[in-house]
Amino acid sequence: MSIEGRPDRSRSIATVHAALDAGVTLVDTADAYHVGADEVGHNEELVAEALHSWGGDASSVVVATKGGHLRPGDGSWTVDGSPEYLVRAAKESARRLRVDAIGLYQFHRPDPTVPYAESVGALLTLLDEGVIARAGISNASVAQIDEANEVLGGRLASVQNQFSPRFLSSRGELDHCARLGIAFLPWSPLGGISNAGGLGSRHAAFAEVARAHGVSPQQVALAWELSLADVVIPIPGASRPASIEDSVRAADLELAPEELERLGAAGS
């Protein structure tokens, strides 16, 4: 909604409202979801506007955001994992989200120039200062999950890694989170913006199971991810109300053990 090719603001707001109407209680954003250097936090402001203009009670909605990934405005993505930067960025995110404490704040991507424990140490500072209610990490290895959880004294709430039928390489991190009871948020759970539409043609088993249930292959992918462990919370992107309304139905889609087994063997 805020990066290249973004829809107009009214369609974005309508999409968030459709998600909330359908019972979604987790919205994922990041301060880096913008294009120009002068519009850092574009998506955080949009999400805050959508929550405030929604007619329902948003008190049980968790807004998760991230810091440590930056867009200097030339189309590139850079990182800054220094504790000073992260503490400053989180306070800016809280201001844009119009909250006293951010529901879930995630360190977006490891910075190879900063020891991981130092970056995660900033999350501990933010927890202690009450700027954030929960701390998470993203794009992390099993070793980094353990290191972060240790730095945070066992308070690591979530891990957000790429995972979908197309990208299975974080299965080890997913299983590790399940063992530790830490939420695992698959990002690009449908394979990413430019691949999501072709999920069914790329992964025949998902299309076949979808046909058998009369649902979309995207819904089957989300239901399959949800089946992998209790801690899995997929965060499908959407820029149209119809997409999120369809995705939400995955929560009620029950797949048979033999279907799940088939899908498990069907990733690429």
Ligand SMILES: NC(=O)c1ccc[n+]([C@@H]2O[C@H](COP(=O)([O-])OP(=O)(O)OC[C@H]3O[C@@H](n4cnc5c(N)ncnc54)[C@H](OP(=O)(O)O)[C@@H]3O)[C@@H](O)[C@H]2O)c1
């Ligand atoms: N931590 C990280 O480093 C990182 C990196 C990338 C993404 N993320 C997070 O992951 C989220 C999702 O990732 P993503 O948007 O890149 O990829 P995605 O969720 O795999 O795919 C999004 C695309 O799927 C389409 N779509 C959604 N639901 C659909 C449905 N039920 N049927 C058919 N098409 C459907 C959307 O269409 P429409 O737009 O037409 O609605 C959109 O084009 C992001 O919003 C972000 O929060 C995190």
